[in-house]
Amino acid sequence: MFQDFKSDPFLFMIAVGVIVFVIAQSLFFLLRAMKRGKEIGLSRETMKNTISSSALFSIAPAISIAVTVLVLSVALGYVLPWIRLSVIGAIQYEVPAAEAAIDAAGLSGGIGRDISDPKTFTAIAWVMSLGCILPLILIPIILKKVQSKVSGTVNKNAKWADLMSAAAFIGLISAFLGRGIAxxxxxxxxxxxxxxxxxxxxxxxxxxxxxxxxxxxxxxxxxxxxxxxxxxxxxxxxxxxxxxxxxxxxxxxxxxxxxxxxxxxxx
Amino acid sequence: MKNNRTYIDTVHTYGRIWCIAALAVILAVPALMSWHLNAWPDIGIVGKAFGSIAILFYPTAVIEVLAYAPLLGAGGTYLSFLTGNIANLKLPCALSSMENAKVRSNSEEGEVISTISIATSAITTTLIIAVFVVIFAFNPKFTQLMQSDALAPAFKQVTYTIFGALAASYFVKHWKISIFPIAAISLILVFAGNIQIGILIFVGVVLSLLGAHVMYKLKWV
Known part of the structure; x- marks a missing residue:
């Protein structure tokens, strides 16, 4: 009965539901931001260019994320990695989460093995999902406070705030470039x-x-x-x-x- | 000013609602799978595995929220943390857009451009992943091509191409504050080359902020 349970049409339907949710949320914020942009005097061309360049910017990284679905597909099929990498997930989190669940189930071989037991599969799905939800709990609680602190600093000293913002991003760039160097x-x-x-x-x-x-x-x-x-x-x-x-x-x-x-x- | 507050306030209100909805959707995925397959997992196994990864992921999650939120803006943060891949996609995409539009990241214009950029990036990424997964599922030859020796190593370099291109514009403008963090990170990696990227980002950001702070106090920048 469960021979191909990882590619069950119902699982595909769940994935489609998740994709629709993500796109709906993005569209909601996109349309509101464009309306606000118009109100505060941002030109139509600037907003249009932002959309085109962001879409083009995202193509190569999106393909590289899609390819990482293949890394997890040996163990988990396509649907679960697809959902996980579309929502919050990034490969550096999903692999350890899956490995931890496989290990806890007493199986060897990690994500290189085919998971044929549905209960192990759902255990992995639960661990991957529970492992990534903390930001969604934290953000509604602390984001407004963090943002108002930042606004306060910006209002007090704009040059300092701009420099710190650039420095934070340069720190991020340094981490990735450093990894490419050493x-x-x-x-x-x-x-x-x-x-x-x-x-x-x-x-x-x-x-x-x-x-x-x-x-x-x-x-x-x-x-x-x-x-x-x-x-x-x-x-x-x-x-x-x-x-x-x-x-x-x-x-x-x-x-x-x-x-x-x-x-x-x-x- | 009143309008400004009103817009940001509504972003937070809607953002919170979407976050709670997203939480429900994310937890509904394994619940629906378990229900449909009639395969509810052993709680002991889930608890044991979850415990081991929560120790690893949760402190990083707190750091990520605090580090990225000021750069992403309110709308951008709510969106980014649902779709993920923040450091390697959403954040550079938003910063590149704000740079092109010549708006400051901490202004309302920056908030709007960042949100437009991240929303577009999220839609594009979600659709591309969906299209590729469907092709992978039905076309093994395409899957083999994507995993071929010519293409597979190239996909591992995408992050470096993003940060190389961004470095070109940021380092030229802020070269004085760039030297210290890049040198320090490279040195750290010489001795601990397999340090986790999440920790490396945190160390890089802290060192860069400290370096810039000292230079600012010394009036070098």
Whole structure:
């Protein structure tokens, strides 16, 4: 009866319901923000450009998130990872949550094994869901207080607030760039005890540095082009174009020189 | 000013309602699955696994809410925390949009642009994931292509392309306060290269804020 329970049409219907909910919420806030933008004098063009550039910006990351569904699909099928990665979830949280539930059920092999027992499957679904809900409880309670404290600081000293806001974001950028420069990827220990790179592209190496350097170069070039040629439209799209061009360079490098691309100095 | 307060207040009111609804939807997923499959899990197993990951995730969740909320704005925060992937997608997307629209992140214009940007990003991402999952489910050849040696490592670099492009615009403008955090993080990673990204972000933000604070006090920036 439960041979293909992970792809049961009812489960697909649950996923569709969740997707409709997420889109409805986003549309609700989008329309209200656009109405407010009009009231406070933001131009139609600025808001339109924000929509187009944000959509373009999100394409490559969205595809990379979609691909991570495959990581979980061996154990859980497609529907549960799809739901989890569409709502709150991110792969770095979902894998440990699934592994913890599989482990607690007394099974070995982690997410690399097919989960054939429905009770283990639902246990994993519960753990993944319970593991991610804290922000939804915290935000309604503390967000307004946090925001009013921030507004107070901004009103007192705008320059200071702007600097701190930039510094916070630079800290975030540093974390990700630092990982691309010196982060360790997944390691596999061979029978002879030798450490080898388990996954190509997850540790600091030629690919991560190529991604960082090429996206910086493309961004600077497009910004310069925008300034020189006065292409107003390019301003909003410089970022997503830089990302997409950089991904093109990585795919090219990986295809033309796979041995060079596979070099990682941290694993 | 009165209008401003009214708009933000309504964002909080609606945001709270949507958060509670989202909580119900998220918990309804495993409940409906358990009911439909007639497979309610062993509470002991769920409790044991949940305990081990709550210790890991919940402190990070508190830090994330406090760190991202001031940057995302009210509407952006309510939206981002439902759809996830904040540090690696929603936040850079919103900041890039505010930069392009030339609005400050802590202004009402910033609040509006951030919300428009994050809502668009959430819709785009949700639809793309849905389309890809349906293709994965019905087209094994496409799945093989996405997992091929040429494409799979490239998908692991998407985050670096986002932050490389953002670094180009942020570091040029704020190069003085950028040197310290990037050098400190790289040094930390040399000695502890497998440190969890959530912790690394927290350390990066704290170090960057401290560095900028010192420079501001010394009137270097």
């Amino acid at each position: 982060g360790i990827g997944e390691v596999q220990i061979t029978e002879s005890g030798e450490k080898i790179n388990a996954v190509i592209g997850d540790g600091a190496g030629v690919l991560s540095i190529t991604a960082i350097v090429s996206s910086i170069v493309f961004m600077l070039l497009l910004t310069l082009l925008n300034k020189k040629l006065q292409w107003k439209w390019l301003e909003a799209f410089a970022m997503p174009f830089s990302m997409l061009l950089s991904i093109g360079v990585i795919v090219l490098l990986n295809t033309v020189a796979p041995d060079l691309a596979a070099i990682e100095w941290r694993y």
